[in-house]
Amino acid sequence: MSAASVALPPESSWPAAPRAQLVQPSAPPAKVLTSASMSQALRTMQYAVRGSVVQRAEEIERQLASGEGAALPFDKIVFCNIGNPQAVGQKPITFFRQVLALCDLPAESGVDHPSASLLFPPDAIARAREMRAAMGPGGTGAYSTTQGVSRFREDVASFISRRDGHACEGRNVFLANGASAAIRMVLTATVSSADDAVLVPIPQYPIYSGLLSLLGAHQAGYMLDEAQNWAVTVECLQAAYDDARAAGKCPRACVIINPGNPTGNVLSRDVLETVIAFCVAHRLVLMADEVYQENVHEPGLSFVSARKVAIEMGERARALELFSFHSTSKGLLGECGKRGGYMELHNIDPYVQSQIFKLASSGLCAAVPGQALTSLMVRPPVEGEPSHELYARETADIRQALAERARLLVDGLRAIPGFSCNDASGAMYAFPAVELPPKAVEHARAQGLAPDEVYAVSLLESTGICVVPASGFGQAAGRYGFRTTFLPSTDELRRAVRHIAQHHEAFCQRYA
Template sequence: MSQQQQQQQEAVNGVSSRGKVLTLDTINPNVKRVEYAVRGPIVQRAVQLEKELREGANKPFTEVIRANIGDAHAMGQKPITFFRQVLALCSYPELLKENTFPEDAKSRARRLLQACGGGSIGAYSASQGIECIRQDVARYIERRDGGISSNPDNIYLSTGASDAIVTMLKLLVSGEGRTRTGVMISIPQYPLYSAALADLGAVQINYYLNEDNCWSLDVAELRRSVTEARQHCNPRVLCIINPGNPTGQVQSRQCIEEVIRFAKEEHLFLMADEVYQDNVYKDNKFHSFKKVLFEMGPEYSNTVELASFHSTSKCYMGECGLRGGYMEVINLDPDVKAQLTKLVSVSLCSPVLGQIMMDLVVNHPQPDEPSYSTFMKERTEVLTALAEKAALTEQIFNTTPGIKCNPVQGAMYTFPRISLPQKAIDKAKEGGQIPDMYYCMRLLEEEGICLVPGSGFGQREGTFHFRMTILPRTEKLKIVLQKICAFHKKFTEEFS
């Protein structure tokens, strides 16, 4: 039945003659502008292919390998035993009576349960998060940052980092026309940022990372982009992802210092997305924005406004389904902080199991506790394997002419540049497709490998990339890398 016929029918039945309240024409236009490549058309096709394979379809591959999303457990990574023991005990406290779990897991669970309303994880918590967990987060930050103090009142537990990032942006976006808030984000970027900015109707200000220098962040480029943006909006926020997604770079201390100086000069609010802070490989070192800010002295540490974000989703934990995270805010105006606290209270609280998971990350077993050695072994295994895979990825990709891969210094991704023959570009355009989308779709159809086209993250005009996670197990990753290289050769030959 057509929509018109349906409306007539409804009118006959006396229901309504005015059709749906909510249609694509009446929906919030900002929502239509939101794009999220990481779960876009390629992934939808991957799901379809998996279904076809299950139904016995004949394909040139026997399984679809998902290297599109930073979901470690989905790629076979095992959870950290201690974390799951405490979560199990908190979820079902009857287990505390049994001898199945080690004493340190039990005492941790008792302490956390005591902090929950009615001793149950089923109770709402304070909106900012359970107090003792915020204290543990603050102590963790102090240890991480060499003793620089952290105030639990400045910690907000969140539903993953995404929630805190969006909340902070909500506070920051205001104005109309030329006074509308502009938010500076790196290109390539993690699409949460562009999606949130579209949703909030903020102005996205792109600054480009320097691919020729391992995706480094160049202050001259920040200056260029802010100067241009001032012509049409009010730049107020600078977002940094370190270690980087999708580009896998780790910022040097000096670079961070320059960025902080720039933020002060330009009067920008800094948002530091540090969800990959333990994913740092080889000789690279993670420096938190908070630490560098305080080491720069009171001129900076008393003035520059900073929100930094962490999560249970990445690093060695990969517990993204639990939706745990925190944000630390520095130099926030006290009245704004009250507004922030009010805003987070509207959604009551973040999931209590996620908060507990966050606690375990910041307060993991200590050397004198029974679970320490297993914990360290499991943690080290994951991080060592990731470091190995980061090196392997760079090495194998760079053997193939037409694929250029920067070192994967951190995080869980590589974003290699691919040279596409002009005929392939033309062919993609004829079909109304962006060239790297066409490339990735062909790779999926022919090899069963699911990647995300670079266009989903933003890239310099005329360049093409894809993002691949380094999460498949080492042996599988080798095969995936070799298959991509072989595909690239075949694809290039086909269009030469």
């Protein structure tokens, strides 16, 4: 059965009770390491982006592959749960891959091979020679220094300097296995005890809530205002701060995600000034998650970094301590599998920086191919170089596709009765609110499940579309919904919107 001919199954075939977790805690402690003896902090940690709905989707995918899933009303899973562009068809940037390949190949089999020019353009060969020299004799096969290859960090510093118009130094750049690893290091260094709190937007990308659980620290969620396109307001920051204080917690840091994940909003300079002034006034370190900085789709909007704003605020923000994060997984490369990324430390105490260095050392270094890709991301081919034209065409195509799909998805979701959805101005997601029938909510609550988890499993099992329940990101009480990427092809997205609409109607009828 082709994906195009998907139909919803009869109501009676829907699952009565989606599982909250695939594996139940072990009963009697026959083993040494059990639910009772293991880390309880890990048990409480949640990470919905790859949570129970996704595990169910992978289970169904295995059934489809083995033929067991023949009775299902779809023939493939459409993974909209994660920003993983190349998994759903986005092509890699050719030049980057050519240079990476030439960095990996032994010289005599690559850059020095007499036939190299038949496979590789001259600027890819030249760049690879330069990067091989920068990596030293061990190349991609050796541990680099802890913070990453010095020249690659200088490339990042030049990029930041150009982007912000304010000089940045390579010694303050740490290359990491994706932004996730960098965020983990910073939170590990920042949080000292269970009394420490970190201000985190709600909704948020769950690496923050997850790591804070694991570290045993307090998450002080500040609400984004959905009615104002997910605005950050000083009132909400203050409320979260005050609540944490009232609970006897000490707020240490504040996280912003710009552009927003899962919310897709782009923070203006004014808002950033507000947040920065708030951090300075309340002595909070700012963590700026800027991994979607290249992903602004809305004409007229543009990304401004927290670093640029802080520097340009002058004396008012002189005291700000800032960690900012970027990644090779998003943007126009979407090279998630390479686990490349960096963080930049702005005005961080040198002793604290030395301790973060020590923590990074214990993991030896970030994967060197990811480091090389980070250098390439911030130093793409420029006009006049042989690969520039192809690079420009490839990135323009990706940029256009993302903008189109953001529009298509948001418009499509808005047209579904019971759905509302802010613009996906940035990032890779739509985050609609969905009105659920009261009976569905009751039914879920009775089983101890989040209503939108029941909804997401129902959507998956009847259409093959895998999204993440909004409850996995946090949201206002009584709101339900999900996060979906807009990364699949335009045709697939159109089909997905149709199936989401059909499923919603059937779901509402079921619980009428």
